[in-house]
Amino acid sequence: MQSLFVATEEDIRQGRTMDVYFQRSLAVLKALDLEEIRVKAEFSAGSLPSDWPWAVICGTEEVLRLMEGLPVDIYGVPEGTLWRPRSSRGPRIPFLNIEGSYCGFGEMETSILGMLCHSSGVATKAARCKLAAEMGHLMAFGNRRMHPALAPMLDRSAYIGGCDGVASPIGADLIGEEALGTVPHALILMIGDEVKAYQAFHDHSHSAVPRIVLVDTYSDERFGALEACRVIPGLEGIRLDTPGSRRGSFRELIQEVRWEMDMASHQDVSIIATGGLDEDSIRQLSGAGVDSFGVGTSISNAPTVDFSMDLVEKEGEPISKRGKFSGRKYPFRCPRCLLMDVSLDKDDEIHCQCGVAMEMIEVRMMENGRRTSSAESAQEIRNRVLRQLRIIHDIDSNHKI
8 A cells, every 4th residue: 555645753853844955055064064053043924914913823832842852942932822923113023933053953944834834824813713703612624625634733723723622533632622523414415314314313423422413405494403403302503504605695594593493492502604614704694693613724724824934143143134133032022912022132121002011921942952841731722822812802892803
């Protein structure tokens, strides 16, 4: 049996996924006896996709696992920080700094950036969907749109960004939660009758499986929902996945289903909305009676954040390429409004435009290849994100996110 088109962990750790020019550059530096030259490198971005004002930093834990054992010191903002790319004065705000011999970590640049750029994009999109849902329940259903080798990273990043659950068993194991799901159209099509499918799902599923069924395969959604409520004792929810070509106003359809279930004394049965949702459609449906949103492609296929790694100091002297700001920098953030600034002095006193003193938010993460603190759980990181999202939500009363 032939191998799948995926890199192994060994491939990544051995640098086989790097851009080849890094490999060639290291060979030149070694030939010139420049292997021990110490540098400081910062990770930042000049802007964010789609004019996002902030991003959720994600992927740091994976980077630390990759770098463990290498002769480097690493400093950065905690994973799950809502981060802004630039100071109002122009300089980029670094969220991660690596110090050490360039030849000791340079070959990892491609992998580090890939881990951070992709994970942060997914986490940020999940966070934006969470805000669009007024901090309501959100499920990540997007693995089918991406390569299966990425499923653990996608689920972890979506969960950290604000999703309340994920669909794949491997992703659920990684975040320490149970996998979430409902019923696919395929089950109903195979059985050939919606009511019989509802009954079979109830009769043959483990008692711990939530009783949530899809009601729009053959029937009108309103009558399908009422039939499901009739057939399944203790029904927890119905899912609406109506194609856009058939749904008309999805908001009005949801309102009608909610009304009719309430009229029939099924107020406790939840409505789960799925089907090509993104932050705009979620915002339009918020308040219509949806209890949970299942979001797929718009989160898993989120735009990557265009981070870069830049050398800013060599043997204690500031350096930079043209267009970048030289020198080792420290990120500061306002605890009230989450605006950010940067300084060359970690003990600087910087006040936000709102009048509150900013805090230097960088922490040491690794010293000479050894972790300086234990890893945080996905739940702890997610809780950090949610606390910050509530601040953003409260600040932006118009929800122009």
